[in-house]
Amino acid sequence: MANDGPVEHGYPHLETVRAAITALYKRLSYDTVQTFSTSVLPADVAFADTDDLHLGAQRVARELVRHYRLPDARMIVGFREMTHAANVELAAGPEYFIELNDRFRTHRRDIGAALAHEVMHVYLHRLDLSFPGTRDNEILTDTATTYLGAGWLLLDAYREDAASSQKLGYLTPEEFGYVLAKRALVFGEDPSIWFTSPQAYEAYNRGMTKARHDEQQPPLTAAGWAGRRRYARDRRHAQAHHTGPASGSAGPEVRYSFTPDGTPGDHGPLRVSFPCPTCHQRIRVPVKGRVRARCGLCRTVLECDT
Ligand SMILES: [Zn+2]
Ligand SMILES: [Zn+2]
Numbered sequence: 293m294a295n296d297g298p299v300e301h302g303y304p305h306l307e308t309v310r311a312a313i314t315a316l317y318k319r320l321s322y323d324t325v326q327t328f329s330t331s332v333l334p335a336d337v338a339f340a341d342t343d344d345l346h347l348g349a350q351r352v353a354r355e356l357v358r359h360y361r362l363p364d365a366r367m368i369v370g371f372r373e374m375t376h377a378a379n380v381e382l383a384a385g386p387e388y389f390i391e392l393n394d395r396f397r398t399h400r401r402d403i404g405a406a407l408a409h410e411v412m413h414v415y416l417h418r419l420d421l422s423f424p425g426t427r428d429n430e431i432l433t434d435t436a437t438t439y440l441g442a443g444w445l446l447l448d449a450y451r452e453d454a455a456s457s458q459k460l461g462y463l464t465p466e467e468f469g470y471v472l473a474k475r476a477l478v479f480g481e482d483p484s485i486w487f488t489s490p491q492a493y494e495a496y497n498r499g500m501t502k503a504r505h506d507e508q509q510p511p512l513t514a515a516g517w518a519g520r521r522r523y524a525r526d527r528r529h530a531q532a533h534h535t536g537p538a539s540g541s542a543g544p545e546v547r548y549s550f551t552p553d554g555t556p557g558d559h560g561p562l563r564v565s566f567p568c569p570t571c572h573q574r575i576r577v578p579v580k581g582r583v584r585a586r587c588g589l590c591r592t593v594l595e596c597d598t
Contacts, residue, residue, distance in 0.1 A: 297570070299450070299452065299459050299464075300464050300530065301464050301465065301466060302464060302466055303466060303470070303502070305431050305462070305463060305464070305467055306467065308428050308431045308432070308435075308571040309467055309470065309471060310567070311572070312431060312432040312436065313439060313440075313471070313474065313571055314572045314589070316421075316435070317573070317590050318573075318589065319421045319561065321484070322589070322590055322591050325439075325440075327361075328439075328440040329481075330441065330444065331441035331444060332355070332359050332404075332408070332441055332444075333486075334486050334490045335433065335514060336355045337352045337357075337402040337403075337404030337407075337408075337445065338353055339352060339401055339403055339404065340542065341398075341400060341550075343400070345371070345397060345400070345435045346358050348400065348403070349369040349392070349403055349407070349432040350369055350545070352403055352404050352407055353367035353369050353411060354367070354424035355392065356404075356407050356408055356442060357411060357439065359442060359443075360411060360412065360415045360440065362411070362414060362418065363384055364385075364482075365386055365388060365418075366386055366387045366388070366413060366461065366471065367388050367390050367410075367411060368387055368389050368390065369390045369391075369392060370395060371392050371393070371396065371397055372391055372393075372395050373393075373394045373532050374393050374394075376387070376393065377392075377393050377396075377460055378391060378392045378396075378406040378409065378410050379429065380410040380411070380414060382413060382414065384390075385414075385418070388414050388548050390407065390410045392407075392576075393408055395551060400478060401527040402449045402460065404445045405446045405448065405449040405461075406449075406460060408437050408442035408443065408445050408446060409433060409437055409461060411433065411442075412433050414438040415436070416436060417434060421436075421590060424592045427462070430461075430462040430479070431462050432466070432543070433462075434446065434461045434467075434471075435463070436469050437461075438475065439474070439475050440465075440471060440474055443468060443471065444452040444472055444483045444486055444487070445470060446461040446463075447468035447472060447487075447492045447495060447496065447597070448486065448487050448488055448489050448492045449464045449492075450468075450489060450492050452491050456461075460549060464470055464495075465492065465542075466495050466496030466499050467499070468492075468495065468496075468499065468529075469495040469496040469497070469498055469499020469500065470503055471499070471500045471501075472496055472499060472502035472583040473483065473496065473499045473500035473502070473504075473568070474503045474506075476500070476568075477503060477507075478590075480598060482497055484497075484551060484593045493497050499582075506567075509545075509566070509569070510522070510523035510548060510566075510597075511548060511564055511566060511596045511598045512521050512566075512593045512595065512596055512597075513582075514595070515597075517571050522546070522550070526546070526548075526550070527550065527564075527579065530550035530562055531579075547566055547567050548565065549564070549565055550562050550563070550568075550574075550579070551563050551564075553567065561580070562578075563576050563577065563578055563579060564579050568587040568590060568592060568594065570587065570592040571587060571590035571592070573587060573589040573595065575587055577596055577598055578598065579598045580598060581597065581598060582596070582597055582598075583596045583597075584596070584597075
């Protein structure tokens with residue numbers, strides 16, 4: 293887990309975050325994701341300054357092991373001087389050694405956040421789920437931590453005042469907010485009541501706006517007027533040319549594309565493909581007006597006007 297440096301904002305890792313959510317659903321299945329409907333609660337990972345440092349860290353680690361349902365995994369938590377915030381040794385188990393930066397000795401309230409990320413490394417290691425490259429794999433780890441109910445701790449560790457700033461994890465505050473909001477929309481949860489950091493609360497609200505934006509893209513019926521108008525123009529273009537995406541309006545926010553049904557060269561009815569707003573798996577439906585589809589991966593029912 294990385295440490296310090298200037299706090300980056302916005303959504304620079306958005307595509308990897310979305311791919312991580314899809315990968316989680318694919319590897320865990322809808323049913324297993326559903327078993328994470330309850331988040332780690334503040335009381336579960338509370339750490340008072342009067343608590344014994346080592347016993348307290350072990351207790352919080354055990355709570356995370358229980359939350360992720362890691363049978364017989366045992367975390368041995370130690371502290372040492374290091375440049376990174378934390379590190380875990382991914383061995384065969386059942387014992388895993390987690391090292392926390394010495395500064396957590398005096399920042400105990402963030403130990404839960406650091407352990408949430410490190411214990412998730414063990415969870416993904418046991419699932420044999422990883423992304424190639426350190427950067428993408430860390431983004432997968434933060435995304436999975438957040439989507440499965442422990443990542444609000446990481447976002448809450450983000451604090452800024454006139455004199456200093458601190459943030460844990462690889463996602464930006466807005467990206468943590470975005471994943472947390474997607475989780476909140478799926479499970480009907482309100483994590484905002486747990487935040488102690490005002491900056492985390494603001495980042496969550498920005499992430500929620502972004503997450504709702506995903507649910508308002510054409511061809512979904514919830515799309516706004518401008519999006520629907522652009523979609524109609526692109527569809528006319530596709531119908532006239534029997535080609536894929538209309539090159540004219542394609543931009544980073546245009547995520548649907550048209551393809552002819554059937555074999556190449558066959559000018560049959562069009563289909564439109566677009567990412568599921570919940571899990572980002574691509575859905576394909578015929579272009580024929582009102583269509584109700586169900587995402588095969590996350591089971592979200594999608595009302596479309598194609
Ligand atoms: Zn990590
Ligand atoms: Zn889906």
